[in-house]
Amino acid sequence: MSRQDVDVLIIGGGIVGSSAALFLAQGGQRVALLERNFCGAQASGVNYGGVRRQGRPLVQLPLSSRAHEIWGGLQDLLGTDGEYLKSGHLKLARSETDFASLQAYAQASQGFDLDLQLLDRGELRRRFPWVGDIAVGASFCPEDGHANPRLVSPAFAQAAARAGARLLERTAVTVVEHDGQRFQLRTDSGLTLSAPWLLNCAGAWAAELAARFGEPVPLTAAHPAMLVTEPLPLFMTASTGVEGGGIYARQVARGNCVLGGGRGFALDADRARPGQLAILDILRNAAELYPALTGAQAIRTWSGVEGYLPDHQPVLGPSLTTPGLLHGFGFAGAGFQIGPAAGEALAECILQGAPRHSLQAFSIARFPSQPRSSQSCA
Incomplete structure (x- = not known):
């Protein structure tokens, strides 16, 4: 049996852990x-690929804004742009009530440099004529965009390996212990690892x-x-x-349109399928919102396993x-954009003693079953 001592152990190779x-x-x-x-390969690689700040809870916007900066330097950081494109993010309203919600969010989010542009029906038709008549207005965030999660998420792990991290894929942790000073992990390959720091970035399995x-924590799995x-x-x-949810869509340079909405179902703890009814509902909504998609053929469907907490906020911090x-999980299907900043914040807890942005709102202390004492990574 081999053994290795390191400074930090990270369980979970999604975008946060990587x-x-x-x-x-x-x-x-x-x-x-x-x-x-x-x-x-899990949620970080099977998600929609949205890189948006618009629509996030206000408490997430400082971290999301930092992530926006990281995304802007992706090529230098990772050696690939991951098909990242600042296309802008258009959030559609299907009723006057929904449009009022977009207006309220634009007002509340002032100060976070989102540069939100509210478009009434006429302005929406002029600027985005491909949107269906069912939309009565929209909010446009010009600096948001999208990327390819199947390229970006693994690229963070590969860049970590080039920087000197030891990457252990297809390696299950079988034993986790703490002796008061160090963590001891044993894996299914017989390897024993020891470190004073452990990051729990195990996604839907982190609970x-x-x-x-x-x-x-009351973490549950959902399947996009x-x-x-x-x-x-x-x-x-x-x-x-779309304000209120239901569907999201983007088109890539090759012409394919990526769409999502609704929920699939689990095959087992690690695998999921989208389900026929969910796919049909996406296609119905797509024809109303994007008439050019009427009659388009779906060539592939998929799902994954995402972790959700009741308040749809992550657990992030000590x-x-x-x-x-340190914990970093439960991003409720919206971890792709914010993930690099979440990972950086966890790293800053170790490297600097505290992250540049407070993580107090994401503390595990908000769940009533938790003890009251805490570590000092704010």
Whole structure:
């Protein structure tokens, strides 16, 4: 049985865990990143690919704004742009009530440099003539966009490895212990790893690890319904969503349109399918909102496993029970854009003692079953 001592252990190779590994390795830490599948293969790699700040809860906007800066330097950071495009994000309203909600959000989010542009029916038709008549208005965030999660998420892990992190894919953790000073992990390959820091970035499976350290959380799994169409003539000039939910869509340079909405179902703990009814509902909504998609053929459908907490806010920051344990999970299907900043914040807790933006709103302390003491990473 082999053994290795490092500075930081990270469980979970999604975009949060992999970005934390990258920033820690760049900061001179000896890092081991463990992923039981392949890095970026779960929620971080199967999501819609939206890179948006618009519509996020206000409490997330400082972290989301920092992520926006990181995305702007993606090529230099990772060696690939991941098909990242600042197309703008168009949030559509299907009723006057929904448009009033967009107006209220634009007012409340002033000060975060979103530069939101409210478009009434006439202005929406003039600027985005491909939107269906069912939309009565919209809010446009010109600097938001989209990227390819199947390229970006693994690229963070690969960049971490180039920076010196040890990348252990297809490696399941079988034992996790803490002796008061260091964490000891054993894997299914017989490897033992030890470190004073452990990052719990295990996505929809993170609650099990948190519970081992006396921190149960009501994390549940959900399964997005996704599809991509055949290549079509280019028409969709922005990534889109809808106030109140229901559907989101973007078109890539090859002409394919990526759409999502609704929920699929689990096959087992690790796999999911979108379901026929969810796909049909996406296609029905698409024809109303984007008439150019009428009759388009879906060439592939998929789903994944995402972690949700009741308030749709992540747990991000220190454990209340165990020195050296940091959590980063539960992003409610919206972790792709904010993920690099979340990973950086976890790295800053170790490298600097505190992140540049407060994580207090995302503390695990907000759940009533938690103890009251805490570590000092604000």
